[in-house]
Amino acid sequence: MRRFYVNPFEAGGRWFKGNVHTHSSGSDGTRTPEQLVSMYLGAGYDFLSITDHSVVTDVGGVDGRGLLLIPGEELCVGRSHAGTHYHLVGVGIQETLPFRDFDYGTDPQRVVDEINGLGGVSVLAHPYWSGLSHNDAMAVDALCGVEIYNTSCDYERNTGLSASHVDGLIAAGRRPLIFAVDDHHGADRPTMPVDACGAWIMVRAPSLDEPDILAAIRGGLFYSSTGPQIRGIAVDGEGVIHVECSPARTVSFISTPSLGMKFHAGGRPLTSASYPGRPGEKYVRIEVTDFEGRSAWSNPIYNE
Numbered sequence: 065m066r067r068f069y070v071n072p073f074e075a076g077g078r079w080f081k082g083n084v085h086t087h088s089s090g091s092d093g094t095r096t097p098e099q100l101v102s103m104y105l106g107a108g109y110d111f112l113s114i115t116d117h118s119v120v121t122d123v124g125g126v127d128g129r130g131l132l133l134i135p136g137e138e139l140c141v142g143r144s145h146a147g148t149h150y151h152l153v154g155v156g157i158q159e160t161l162p163f164r165d166f167d168y169g170t171d172p173q174r175v176v177d178e179i180n181g182l183g184g185v186s187v188l189a190h191p192y193w194s195g196l197s198h199n200d201a202m203a204v205d206a207l208c209g210v211e212i213y214n215t216s217c218d219y220e221r222n223t224g225l226s227a228s229h230v231d232g233l234i235a236a237g238r239r240p241l242i243f244a245v246d247d248h249h250g251a252d253r254p255t256m257p258v259d260a261c262g263a264w265i266m267v268r269a270p271s272l273d274e275p276d277i278l279a280a281i282r283g284g285l286f287y288s289s290t291g292p293q294i295r296g297i298a299v300d301g302e303g304v305i306h307v308e309c310s311p312a313r314t315v316s317f318i319s320t321p322s323l324g325m326k327f328h329a330g331g332r333p334l335t336s337a338s339y340p341g342r343p344g345e346k347y348v349r350i351e352v353t354d355f356e357g358r359s360a361w362s363n364p365i366y367n368e
Contacts, residue, residue: 065303065341067348069365072268072285073296080267080277082111084136084155085189085211085245086260091116094250097126097133100260105131107261110272113155118165120157132272137161138189141170144200151189154179156278172204180206185281187243191229193217198232208282209241212361213290215262216247227318227351234347234364235320241281242349242361244288263290284363291358297350297365305365306338309352316351320344341367 087093088100095103097114104112114121115136123133134156140149141163150172154161161178163170179186188210191201201210210230218224233240244263252258265288269280280286287294296308307315311333316326323345327337333355341348350362 066368067299067303067305067365068368069297069299070284070363071297071299072280072287073298075268075285077268077270077276077280080110080269080272081264082109082113082132082267082277083246083248083261083264084113084115084134084185084187084243084281085138085153085214085247086112086114087116087138087247087249088114088121090114090119090121092249094252095248097121097123100248101126101128101131101133103260105129109261109264111277115153115155118160120160132274132277134274134277136184139163139175140166141168141175142172143168144194144196146195146197148195150196150200150204151194152176152179153187153189154182155185155187155281156274157182157184176204176206180208183278185209185278187211188240189245190214190217190224190226190247192226193221193223196229198229198236201229201233202236202238205238207238207240209243211245212242212288213244213263213359214247215245215290216249216259219256219259219262220251231318231321234349239364239366241284241363242288244290244361263288265289287360287362289358289360291356292352292354292360294350294352294360294362297362299365302340304338304340305348305350306336307350307352307362308336309334309360311335311354312352313355314353316353317348318351319348320346324348
């Protein structure tokens, strides 16, 4: 079985931890960029993209104290079949997008094309929370990726996990990258954890430099997590996929509908698993879940 995978575990460079969806007091967040720097530095992050609504917040004068700050923006446009907006994030764009936020009349494809044309990373945000159907998601092409997990949506509404949206797109022939993000706003309700530092991407890049980080993200040289580590992925000459990970309760090889396989810990935690594949699969993605219910997600491995 011949497989295609841009493997970050075989790439040169180092691992860098980052969040690519965050809001500050520049739009509807409660914390200033300086406060966000302190929060994310304290949690061991290497880079952060502040993606305020309808504006690229100027982070040029913010002292990152070693935390790389990447500009970005979120826009809410279009109309789904449920009457809701598409939320689109552009990471690494230097100028505010020329569209009005929360505009039902703007085609989401125009926003995606604009982000891509500016050299940014276009991401469909929290499709489950947004009420998007499979047909809604399929109506937008050329996305760099989709959020499979969103901390804020999970903590606020229990609608943070959009795995079925991701798998529906891939099964239909699209090839999105998979992102876990915070989407921090900072509501700070007494009964809710702070929606920050709960999800991240681990990027393999030559340096902690904005062009290097963005190039690695666009190239798929990362995995996503809310806790577990994926320590290695390899595909051997027979097409068998091997994964190594931090101690896990389950390791799942998720594939074309009705295919794939899930491995469960027995007397001891799982730290590795191997999967030979099954006939008819178009892709496989790996999901590692620990004993606290936290997960890590690989980008898809495609069968050619």
